[in-house]
Amino acid sequence: MAKAEKYRLAQIVERFGGEILGDPQTSIGQVATLESAAAGHISFFSHRKYRKQLADTRAGAVILGRTDTGLTELPRIVSDDPYLYFAKVSALFNPPQTIKPGVHRTAVVERGTRIPASASIGAGAYVGRRVKLGKDVVIGPGCHIGDGVEIGAGSRLHARVTVYPGCRFGQRALVHSGAVIGADGFGIAQDHGAWRKIPQIGGVLIGDDVEIGANTCIDRGALDDTVIEDGVKLDNLIQIGHNVRIGAHTAIAGCTGIAGSTRIGKHCMIGGAANIVGHLDIADRVVIHAAAVVTRSIERAGTYGGHPAEDSRSWTRNVAHLRHLDALRERVRHIEQQLSLPGEEA
Amino acid sequence: MAKAEKYRLAQIVERFGGEILGDPQTSIGQVATLESAAAGHISFFSHRKYRKQLADTRAGAVILGRTDTGLTELPRIVSDDPYLYFAKVSALFNPPQTIKPGVHRTAVVERGTRIPASASIGAGAYVGRRVKLGKDVVIGPGCHIGDGVEIGAGSRLHARVTVYPGCRFGQRALVHSGAVIGADGFGIAQDHGAWRKIPQIGGVLIGDDVEIGANTCIDRGALDDTVIEDGVKLDNLIQIGHNVRIGAHTAIAGCTGIAGSTRIGKHCMIGGAANIVGHLDIADRVVIHAAAVVTRSIERAGTYGGHPAEDSRSWTRNVAHLRHLDALRERVRHIEQQLSLPGEEA
């Protein structure tokens, strides 16, 4: 990617703080991993298991923590949070791509929708009636934007995103290809052995600074809205059922499913391929392990895992027991022999 | 959504049965939840845990069960199945959107395909050769309909659905965005350390009244067809492998995977994120819990869960035991001490 501008370490520290050890005039043009870095690159060191890579790196400079400054002689920036510092530096060298404003000649914009001069509508995109787009919005090629949709300033939808009618995004949304926002929730009622569909007339309401991964689905509400609060980050291939609410600044890794009407708190972290059944309440600041199956509400901040999910220490202990069940059986058999008891049915 | 026509309670009961308590002239314009409802709305009460919401609601009327009639003074419709009744009332107020017939100027229809005058082909949609569409079929913007596909009357494909060549739908199909019908099944054979692809020459055969969720995939058969029978309801992000058969009126929640050649019975309910391995037979009227991993055929109607799945009572009991293993170990240790036995290897 990356014909980035160059910065000296001194300029970087001027922007983001931190302390320089080594030559502050070291010129940097891009970020890289310790293994791939060359002279013009800055890398970062965040875990002791990468000491060898740090020793061998050909990076021009390294970002690291206060306790690790002795591990290299390279020019380095010392930070309390090297990973966050690195995130900022990477964003400096890799600003979001500028997209030329304008409506592509092959795009279709229905009557009653006004496209701001600063917005971009890609090739083959479809924009329905009464759509409201903020400043600098980018609708990628092949996107489908249903009637009455609202998308806040600075948002970008990559190619081939679908937004059903009436869904609303805040500012600076980032949506990846294949995502489907506002399809019908799975609302059906038994009717003498067949299923009768329940119209899904709620919408989807998405806050500011939300990122939505590729092929992720967020269903519209049955009656009220499905709500994704500010700063939520969703990875790929996630399913969010109807009338779910996800609290601000919660991050959810890929392949997770959250069934209808469940409410997730703020500042939660949910591992990949987790499954959270419907109609639960998950507290703020809950961490859920990858592949956990959450079948009950969680009332307290903490870490949870397993199938069904329980607090993480119990889960770890029980799994350990499970692995030693063989030994426990042997001990019981031994006792039975000592007591001349019959033991298990042969 | 929803500039719905208004109906009086008396008119609703005339259509759907049930009994009115309170003013039969109460005028209703839309459905809503107990919490969100205003004067012109009708809501429903289906579980005692929402008593407070019922007490506080500002709805104009409520649908409820015979044993709950005393819980509110509001005008109400009494029904043996309030949820089903509500589904019917919601459909009355929210009929499917009418789509203007015609072929959008940016759609591509290949030679040899005749589009019925009542059908609608959306912007940028592609319709291949020898495609047969029934009356009133709606092909949404950006859909891809391969050669020889057949879609029955009254079906609607939302934007950006893909149907591979030769797949056949019955009447009144409802397919959500991003769904992929008829991609190759995962058929590969080992050939001296590499994989050799097995051509997937079967099709997909879908009955009447089938709903398919967003980004769900139904693979074409290897040789014979993959079959989805009448009235099946599939949620989002489901994977249906090649040569699976799903029996009539079975409902499957999101993120579930069903591997190749498995047959699911009729009237089953399968929870979200379940995984059913290949070549199994699942009986009629089987209920499978969310996140269950089904590794053996299920011969009897009943409820099953767990990893691997077993009947639901055993699973619940075993999980409970797992949680008490700690105590069981302590008891064995105590016995060993009593008997001066050595116990576990330190």
Place this chain on the structure above:
Amino acid sequence: MAKAEKYRLAQIVERFGGEILGDPQTSIGQVATLESAAAGHISFFSHRKYRKQLADTRAGAVILGRTDTGLTELPRIVSDDPYLYFAKVSALFNPPQTIKPGVHRTAVVERGTRIPASASIGAGAYVGRRVKLGKDVVIGPGCHIGDGVEIGAGSRLHARVTVYPGCRFGQRALVHSGAVIGADGFGIAQDHGAWRKIPQIGGVLIGDDVEIGANTCIDRGALDDTVIEDGVKLDNLIQIGHNVRIGAHTAIAGCTGIAGSTRIGKHCMIGGAANIVGHLDIADRVVIHAAAVVTRSIERAGTYGGHPAEDSRSWTRNVAHLRHLDALRERVRHIEQQLSLPGEEA
């Protein structure tokens, strides 16, 4: 599908080896299952549980193994590996569809990209700047090919595939609809309670002969590339995180998720709906059961399953124990009674 050319058994054996029993002049026009086959079809028999189907088949000929030749009197081809033999015969009768070269009038090709005369760009497809396509490449209708993408000779992307800028495919790639290659990895850093996005500036590097299923996602690398080696086969709805490396000739079934920076060895087979957490190393020739949750690196070839995954024999044994826990508890209770010990807290 299938107006295939006809071949006599003698011609088939001339191409692929094996031995004929019965009339070598038997004429075959297509492959079929034992149950569906008619006179002009060849079928295959690979498992004794299908003996009845073999006895009843109306196939013109059958492929089977050396020890099964006595099970039918039909003309038959004897092979050491009937399934592989069948794969070859099926490919003979079902060669890949020929797609007419040329750029559809509704496709958009940006300046600076040259489309080879032998390539095909489907209706409504978008091809960005500086894209390099090999000979005979097929870009299906509605595909999105970002700037700088490279796709090797003989590759086919079905309708509605998305490839983000800079991703590179080897030769003979086969990509199914809805797949998203090169979306941003899930890279975020905590910043005082909010999440800060880390630019994802790596790419995706895909080897030769890779198949990618419908709606599968392969994220671009954070800094270095995500790598899919030669001959890898990926089913539908799979999530491959950033900087994952998948070794040559590994096959992965649907709904599986592999989190960031994990390395999978060569010749592995991973069952459906498996979940492999990030930053692990999985050895060559590892087999992972469907729905396994892999939380630790696997250093040795073998078969692994469970949640969390362990080697398959332990998992099977522990699950069996779990099912007998009830009995074990009873035995402990009985011992306690014999010893007049108090036992569990009532």
